[in-house]
Amino acid sequence: MARTKVGLVGASGETGASILNGLLEDGSFEIIALVRPSSMSRPSNVALKDSGIELRALDLDNDSQDKIVAALEGIEILLSAVGAPGQLSQLPLATAAKTAGVKRFVPCGYVTVIPPGGVHILRDQKEEVYNLTRRLNLPYTFIDCGWWYQISFPKLPSGKIDYAVMVDNPICGKGDVPSALTDLRDVGRYVAKVIRDERTLNKMVLVYDEVWTQKEVWDLLEKVAGEKVERKYVSQEELEGRLGEYKKAAEADPTDFMKMLHVVETQYLLSWGVRGDNTPEYAKYLGYITSKELYPDFKPLKLEDFARELVAGEAKEIYVEMKAMMKAAFEKQQQQQ
Ligand SMILES: NC(=O)c1ccc[n+]([C@@H]2O[C@H](COP(=O)([O-])OP(=O)(O)OC[C@H]3O[C@@H](n4cnc5c(N)ncnc54)[C@H](OP(=O)(O)O)[C@@H]3O)[C@@H](O)[C@H]2O)c1
Structure with missing residues (x-):
């Protein structure tokens, strides 16, 4: 049987790589990675090419509409896992997907459950893409995935898991809000x-x-690591205060992504840690179908097993290439000063 042609934007990223692995494991797809010309030489993209995956050039920010349509030729399902700053660059992608006759568009969701309309800037940018998709009458699926295990743990006093913990998370409120x-x-x-x-x-x-x-996650880590973890609490009022300051700083310098990142992170904490948006129940209220209803036989990886990998030094570090690029850019900037 002919395999379904799937186009994937962002295959070199964290979510994109997971999607790529999932599609390969499934085996029923012919995958075309849509890659920025400037990124063709990135080690992860070179590895894709070497493994036999077709790479097509696509620059969402600079290509003409005709060029984007041409890059989508023959693609039946179009997936995007474009990174956080690139959400609105998917607007021309949606329009091109309609012209190219894509049968299902899956724009970049992959965040927690958040209602649209002022709770989270990233969610609202995604909503713009979703709304355009619907206006185009383009067949779609919007997928969110809760919060990754990989960024759910705090650091340990021993420093044992620093290699894989990107952010030393605080506990929001009393830490008793459930989150998917x-x-x-x-x-x-x-x-x-x-x-x-x-x-x-x-x-x-x-x-x-x-x-x-969060309280349960901290308890789990203490049990697995045999270490007491310092619990740094942050209240709703503190988070709201910080958010106001971060928003002001980001508005003063809209081109600085790091400033915007503080807004994004704080809005996440308020959404899943305080409001309690990120639950299957709220998702159903918002109109989602959940994987538990669709695939009751799916065997999910367990958080406890991930905690054991983490403590054993066996978890995969995330954003390795991005961190190396940022370090190199920082060092270059220091040299120039
Ligand atoms: N649920 C969670 O816990 C969680 C955690 C982190 C992120 N996320 C979300 O997951 C989604 C994907 O983010 P990520 O962090 O996985 O991505 P990422 O690792 O930052 O990778 C971004 C990918 O998008 C590509 N890209 C960026 N801008 C592009 C453009 N203008 N045109 C074409 N390709 C472009 C990059 O390609 P190059 O090779 O060209 O750089 C890269 O492959 C985002 O919505 C993010 O907010 C969710």
Whole structure:
């Protein structure tokens, strides 16, 4: 049987790599990675090419509409896992997908459950893409995945897990708000199922592995590591105060992504840590179907197993290339000063 042609934007990124692995594991897809010309030489993209995956050049920020349409030729399902700053660059992609006759567009979701309309800037940018998709009458699936296991843990006093913990998370409020969590490695395995499922056409889907409160996650880490973890609490009022300051700083310098990142991070804490948006129940209220309803036989990776990998020094570090690029850029800047 002919394999379904799937185009993937962002295959070199964290979510994109998980999706790529999920599609490869599934085996029923012919994958075309749509890659920025400036990134063709990135080690992850070179590795894709070497493994036999077709790479097509696509620059969402600079290519003409005709060029984007041409890059999508023959693609039946179009997936985007463009990084956080690139959400609005998907607007021309949606329009081109309609012209190119794409049968299902899956723009970049892959965040927690958040209602649109002022709670989170990233969610609102995604909503712009979703709304254009609907205006175009382009068949779609919007997929969110809860919060990754990989960024759910605080650091340990011993420094044992510093190699893989990117952010030393605080505990929001009393830490008793439940939140849907997913191992990043499962995201792609879910996506492979969702995109060939007729039940998910023109639907929003929440895929998730397990639901935990922050207090439970901290208790789990202490149990697995045999170390007491310092609990740094942050109240709703403190978070709201910080958000106001971060917003002002970001507005004063809209081109500085790091300033915007503080806004993004704080809005996440308020959404999943305080408001309690990121639950399957709220997702269903917002109109999502969940992976538990769709795929009851799916065997999710367990948070406890991930905690053991983390403590054993066996977890995969995330954003390695990005961190190396940022370090090199910082060093270059220092040399020039
Ligand atoms: N649920 C969670 O816990 C969680 C955690 C982190 C992120 N996320 C979300 O997941 C989504 C994907 O983010 P990520 O962090 O996985 O991505 P990422 O690792 O930053 O990778 C971004 C990818 O997008 C590509 N890209 C960026 N701008 C592009 C453009 N203008 N045209 C074409 N390609 C472009 C990059 O390609 P190059 O090779 O050209 O650089 C790269 O492959 C975002 O919505 C993010 O907010 C969710």
